[in-house]
Amino acid sequence: MIEVKNLAKSFGDVQAIKDVSFKAEDGAITTLLGANGSGKTTTLRAISGLLKLDQGRAFVDRLDCNLESQKAQQVMGIFPDSFGLYVRLTTREHLEYFAKLHGMSGTKMHTAIDHVTELLQMQDILDRKAEGFSQGQRMKVALARALVHQPKNLILDEPTRGLDVMSIRLLRGLMHQLKEAGCCILFSSHVMAEVSALSDHIVMIADGIVCAEGAETELVANSGCSNLEDAFVKVTGMDKAA
Numbered sequence: 001m002i003e004v005k006n007l008a009k010s011f012g013d014v015q016a017i018k019d020v021s022f023k024a025e026d027g028a029i030t031t032l033l034g035a036n037g038s039g040k041t042t043t044l045r046a047i048s049g050l051l052k053l054d055q056g057r058a059f060v061d062r063l064d065c066n067l068e069s070q071k072a073q074q075v076m077g078i079f080p081d082s083f084g085l086y087v088r089l090t091t092r093e094h095l096e097y098f099a100k101l102h103g104m105s106g107t108k109m110h111t112a113i114d115h116v117t118e119l120l121q122m123q124d125i126l127d128r129k130a131e132g133f134s135q136g137q138r139m140k141v142a143l144a145r146a147l148v149h150q151p152k153n154l155i156l157d158e159p160t161r162g163l164d165v166m167s168i169r170l171l172r173g174l175m176h177q178l179k180e181a182g183c184c185i186l187f188s189s190h191v192m193a194e195v196s197a198l199s200d201h202i203v204m205i206a207d208g209i210v211c212a213e214g215a216e217t218e219l220v221a222n223s224g225c226s227n228l229e230d231a232f233v234k235v236t237g238m239d240k241a242a
């Protein structure tokens with residue numbers, strides 16, 4: 001479970017997030033839905049422990065992401081907005097490196113690597129260096145890296161950007177599978193169809209503030225609109241800005 005309370009963070013004069021609070025439950029897919037620059041990545045980075053907040057607290061499985069960052073890292077997998085692979089390392093070497101960072105070794109580590117390799121159907125790239133990997137192959141390595149220590153919580157920042165239809169299907173299938181297994185999945189997106197297809201709970205964010213949250217049907221009904229896109233535009237005040 002992920003819970004954030006009153007997060008705020010500025011970069012110089014830019015207030016990236018002003019007041020962000022929400023809860024992402026286990027066994028559910030929660031989406032941070034917001035336009036470009038609304039504060040999605042900053043929020044996810046704060047949960048990942050990569051950012052020192054000006055205000056507020058973030059918790060993963062009740063562990064404070066700032067004060068108990070090492071323990072919190074153990075229970076979350078992070079799929080960042082840039083894949084950041086080391087081109088000279090093979091897929092296997094990437095996975096071993098991340099597994100070791102999570103304290104794994106020996107048979108346990110090799111079994112975990114076999115498991116994610118199977119899960120993501122990536123046997124063909126396991127012993128290839130990452131240099132020259134396609135976007136889909138890079139996505140698989142980044143996802144496998146996030147999952148190798150079998151975290152209960154998975155955080156994905158705009159995971160489908162740049163992917164083709166088969167890679168997106170694989171990713172969505174996996175998110176559903178992990179949700180069914182009881183994991184807490186938190187992802188960010190601004191693609192309405194994707195948000196609608198995947199989300200159990202949607203958190204709408206605009207200009208660094210959470211404007212509304214709930215199930216899609218609830219958000220649409222409360223807005224008086226007929227679909228999620230119109231509800232989003234209305235709730236975030238983007239109709240007035242246009």
Ligand SMILES: Nc1ncnc2c1ncn2[C@@H]1O[C@H](COP(=O)(O)OP(=O)(O)OP(=O)(O)O)[C@@H](O)[C@H]1O
Nearest residue numbers: 011014015016034035036037038039040041042043
């Ligand atoms: N390291 C940084 N330095 C300066 N400004 C930043 C930094 N990180 C984020 N910002 C600013 O904070 C605001 C929110 O950015 P953020 O990346 O969180 O938005 P986002 O919702 O993820 O956007 P996108 O969908 O375009 O990725 C933007 O105005 C951005 O320029």
